[in-house]
Amino acid sequence: MMHLSIDHNSSVPLHIQAEELLRKMIEDPQFRNGKFLPNEVELSKELQISRTTLRQALNKLVYEGLLVRKKGIGTKVSEKTVSSKSMNWKSxxxxxxxxxxxxxxxxxxxxxxxxxxxxxxxxxxxxxxxxxxxxxxxxxxxxxxxxxxxxxxxxxxxxxxxxxxxxxxxxxxxxxxxxxxxxxxxxxxxxxxxxxxxxxxxxxxxxxxxxxxxxxxxxxxxxxxxxxxxxxxxxxxxxxxxx
Missing domain, CATH: 3.40.1410.10 (Chorismate lyase-like)
Incomplete structure (x- = not known):
């Protein structure tokens, strides 16, 4: 699995750092091929941030249509993201x-x-x-x-x-x-x-x-x-x- 870390001394808010990491994960071939993201407990532990902070970042990407949350199963990259970035507004x-x-x-x-x-x-x-x-x-x-x-x-x-x-x-x-x-x-x-x-x-x-x-x-x-x-x-x- 790709190495993930957050800089706790940075002036960039934790939820924004988490969001950037999630965006990198979305680009990772293993997750683009349909593998579920690590669950919230594992991910928040690895990043050393609260689940609330992590959820704030996840929610933003779900809202943008980049991630899909399946109740009781987990979170994965939206198929739409893989086929086209149609959810990202264009010029x-x-x-x-x-x-x-x-x-x-x-x-x-x-x-x-x-x-x-x-x-x-x-x-x-x-x-x-x-x-x-x-x-x-x-x-x-x-x-x-x-x-x-x-x-x-x-x-x-x-x-x-x-x-x-x-x-x-x-x-x-x-x-x-x-x-x-x-x-x-x-x-x-x-x-x-x-x-x-x-x-x-x-x-x-x-x-x-x-x-x-x-x-x-x-x-x-x-x-x-x-x-x-x-x-x-x-x-x-x-x-x-x-x-």
Whole structure:
């Protein structure tokens, strides 16, 4: 069995260290081939952490769909994880490619701006610290259907010179070793104002779907605040829940 250990002197919380170890175990061929993970008692003893801390990490990965818990039997890697990482949310370009929808970029703007109050709180930065703002108007070849505005945490080190025609999370992962791991979303219906109406080629006052996404890295540090304004007839949001 692979050697597992947790650094009790580290400033990284124990449940996050446990979660990272579990993610490594998920990648291990023996567990990918259907072998059950060691039981909670064994695992917590080996890692020298409480079962509550271990369960917190396990619950997160069960929630993400990476692990499956079978009552009275044990926990194993989800078959979905083995065949495809469909439970892991994707960047817009990856999402559309997966659905076979050809995407066109109509506009791309990059600027450095002073953060508004919400960003100052979310990123925990000083109000005078400028952040990179990326605006993109995207859609099908016949016309745009979504306007995205993204703000990035200054600590990532983006310069603004990147080729933003590449998938966003690929740039962060490959060039900056930052993996977007957790996303919290708020979705609401709105009326388009003049600015968004002009971008999406609809009348001001038309219904749009507004999606705000708070994105965190592998250590649960905030990395991006993304806002998407969708033409209401072009976006369906699917949520799968299982009891």
């Amino acid at each position: 817009f370009s990856q999402e559309m490619a997966a659905r076979g929808i050809p995407i066109r970029n109509f506009e791309l703007h990059i600027s450095w701006v002073k953060p508004q109050e919400e960003l100052v709180h979310f990123f925990d930065i000083k109000p005078e610290q400028k952040v990179l703002k990326l605006e993109r108007l995207r859609g099908r070849p016949e016309g745009p259907f979504v306007y995205f505005v993204s703000y990035f945490h200054p600590s990532i080190g983006l310069s603004g010179e990147e080729d933003f025609k590449r998938p966003l999370y690929e740039i962060l992962e490959q060039d900056y070793k930052v993996t977007a791991t957790l996303s919290k979303e708020e979705i609401s219906a709105k009326a388009a104002d003049n600015f968004i109406g002009a971008k999406l080629e609809i009348d001001a006052g038309s219904p749009i779907l507004f999606r705000k996404r708070f994105v965190y890295d592998q250590d649960e540090h905030p990395i991006e605040l993304n806002m998407g304004y969708y033409k209401s007839d072009s976006f369906i949001y699917t949520v799968e829940s299982r009891r």
